[in-house]
Structures are given as C-alpha cells and as structure tokens.
Amino acid sequence: MNKVEFSLADEEKANDNTINIFSIASGFNYEQLLRIMMLSAVKHTKHKLVFWLIDSLVSPDLRSSLDVLSKKYHFTVRFVHYKWPSWLNKQTSRMRTVWAYKVLFLDVLFPLDLKRILFVDADQVIRADLYDLYSIDMKDHVYGFTAFCDSRKEAEGYRFWKTGYWKDFLQGRPYHISAMFLVDLQRLRATLTADMLRGHYQILSRDAESLSNLDQDLPNHIQPRIPIFTLPKDGLWCESWCSDEDKPKAKIIDLCSNPARAESKLDSAMRIIPEWRALNEQVLRDISPPELA
Ligand code: UDP
Numbered sequence: 474m475n476k477v478e479f480s481l482a483d484e485e486k487a488n489d490n491t492i493n494i495f496s497i498a499s500g501f502n503y504e505q506l507l508r509i510m511m512l513s514a515v516k517h518t519k520h521k522l523v524f525w526l527i528d529s530l531v532s533p534d535l536r537s538s539l540d541v542l543s544k545k546y547h548f549t550v551r552f553v554h555y556k557w558p559s560w561l562n563k564q565t566s567r568m569r570t571v572w573a574y575k576v577l578f579l580d581v582l583f584p585l586d587l588k589r590i591l592f593v594d595a596d597q598v599i600r601a602d603l604y605d606l607y608s609i610d611m612k613d614h615v616y617g618f619t620a621f622c623d624s625r626k627e628a629e630g631y632r633f634w635k636t637g638y639w640k641d642f643l644q645g646r647p648y649h650i651s652a653m654f655l656v657d658l659q660r661l662r663a664t665l666t667a668d669m670l671r672g673h674y675q676i677l678s679r680d681a682e683s684l685s686n687l688d689q690d691l692p693n694h695i696q697p698r699i700p701i702f703t704l705p706k707d708g709l710w711c712e713s714w715c716s717d718e719d720k721p722k723a724k725i726i727d728l729c730s731n732p733a734r735a736e737s738k739l740d741s742a743m744r745i746i747p748e749w750r751a752l753n754e755q756v757l758r759d760i761s762p763p764e765l766a
C-alpha cells in the first residue's frame with residue numbers, strides 16, 4: 474500500500490463538498506451492481522464523489538473497469554486495506570467476513586483526515602443528490618441509520634424485531650437497516666466507539682446463534698451504549714419492507730432480498746427500477762473493449 478492511498482489529496486482535504494462513499498463488491502454480480510450504483514450516484518450530484526473500496530476484495534476486472542468509468546465520469550476511487558486482527562474472533566464464511574468489514578474497522582480503514590463516510594450497498598440505485606444525506610446534522614451521534622420500513626403490510630409476519638428477543642431488547646428503539654449508513658469518523662475515533670463495537674462483537678460472536686445479520690445486528694444491539702441517529706425514512710426504500718406508495722419519494726432504492734420470494738438481484742432490478750436497464754447498458758458500453766462496443 475503506498476502512502477498516497479492513506480492521505481487525502483489537498484483538494485479533497487480542503488473541499489468539504491466531497492461525498493465519500495464506502496462500498497463493497499465481492500463476486501461478479503455485485504461488481505456489475507456496484508458500477509451501476511456509482512453511475513446513478515454521479516448522475517444525481519454536482520459534488521465530487523470519492524468511492525472507497527476494500528483492496529483485497531476488488532478483482533482485476535473491476536479495477537480496470539473502474540479506471541475507465543472514473544475517468545469518464547470524473548469520480549475518484551480509493552482502495553483501503555486492513556488485515557483482520559489476530560485477537561479478534563474470525564468469521565469462517567467469506568460472506569460474513571464481508572459483512573464484518575462493513576462495520577468493524579471504520580476507525581482504521583480510512584485516512585485520519587476523512588471526516589465522514591456514507592456506506593452504500595452495491596445493490597442500490599441512487600435517485601437524488603447524496604450530498605443532502607451526507608451532510609445531515611446527526612445531532613452528535615456517531616452513526617446514522619434508517620429504521621426498517623413499516624409500511625408494507627404483507628411483510629408484517631417477517632418483522633422479526635417486533636416480537637420475541639429483539640422486541641424485549643430494543644425497548645421501543647427502532648431496529649435499523651444496515652444497507653446504507655452514515656458515520657461521523659471524527660466522533661467515532663474520539664469516542665473509541667469502534668473499540669466498543671469490536672469488544673461487543675468479540676462477546677456476541679462466541680455464540681454461533683448470535684449475529685445472524687452481523688453488520689446489522691451488531692450496531693442495533695449496542696444501541697443502549699452507542700445511540701443511533703435515525704435517518705429520514707425517505708432515504709432508503711426497499712420493496713420487501715416499504716409500500717409501493719412510498720417508492721416515488723425514495724432517494725435510494727436497495728434490492729434487498731425478499732424473505733417471501735426468491736428472485737435474483739438482476740431480475741429484481743429490472744422489475745423494480747425502470748431506469749436500471751439504461752444504466753446497465755450505459756456502463757456496459759463504457760467498459761467494453763472498442764471492438765465489442
Ligand atoms: N456483498 C458482496 N458480495 C456478496 C454479498 C454481498 O459484495 O456476495 C456486499 C454488497 O455490497 C451488498 C452488501 O454486501 O450490497 C449486502 O448484501 P446484499 O445487498 O445482498 O443484502 P440484502 O440487501 O439482500 O439484504
């Protein structure tokens with residue numbers, strides 16, 4: 474890792490108008506979705522966008538396609554790296570390791586002069602200027618998450634946080650979705666919040682039955698010690714939990730899995746997001762070798 478990747482360019486340091494987005498894409502389909510998410514974000518803002526990705530999860534194909542897209546659409550891609558600490562309980566599946574990287578190392582992944590980061594799942598399409606969300610006043614909270622939608626009535630039976638263990642535990646607090654979240658990195662570091670989170674993870678991860686949605690259960694479970702700022706609910710819409718009436722207001726659409734229906738993300742994308750095909754075609758044209766375009 475060279476030094477440049479660990480410090481911000483002077484322009485970025487001075488420019489508080491930059492939106493810093495952290496995302497993860499491991500696997501061919503998620504790489505395709507990530508490029509579309511990036512293009513949709515670019516199309517809705519005049520602000521400078523910097524996307525932060527985990528170096529070891531980026532395939533050579535993704536790296537070269539992002540090189541082309543970042544030049545064409547004037548955004549920046551930065552790669553970060555952090556080796557899983559030997560003392561921290563490991564995850565055995567790659568998927569759960571990916572989820573852990575979403576939340577556990579936010580204090581050490583990024584340069585110290587980066588003030589905020591917005592995590593965005595690769596399977597999202599952006600429909601508004603992310604700067605409004607990025608610059609929101611979180612009232613001294615470290616984290617901002619959106620609460621799960623309550624509006625799709627037929628999903629009620631799947632809202633596991635409204636019954637049993639989670640209902641008792643939450644004591645009226647919302648259960649938040651981890652598909653998109655905002656982090657005040659300065660406050661996170663100053664309050665040693667990430668240490669608390671790793672300590673909490675270390676205890677809960679001893680039990681194989683715990684943390685079934687690792688990146689989501691962990692911040693929700695530590696809410697009594699680390700309160701979450703609940704972001705406005707029109708920030709994120711996903712079909713499984715949110716009603717059709719709420720959809721036109723959505724700033725971001727997530728292709729979250731539906732507990733009641735098996736459908737691939739690409740099929741969901743084409744069915745749910747009218748602009749998805751055009752975005753997909755645009756990206757494919759941009760990244761195809763000239764003879765195939
Ligand atoms: N992810 C990934 N590869 C995978 C699965 C997930 O890179 O094989 C990343 C990706 O950023 C994805 C996020 O983890 O958007 C969360 O997973 P997913 O969106 O599938 O969860 P869902 O929205 O279905 O709950």
Ligand code: CA
Pocket residue numbers: 594595596597652727728729730
């Ligand atoms: Ca998702």
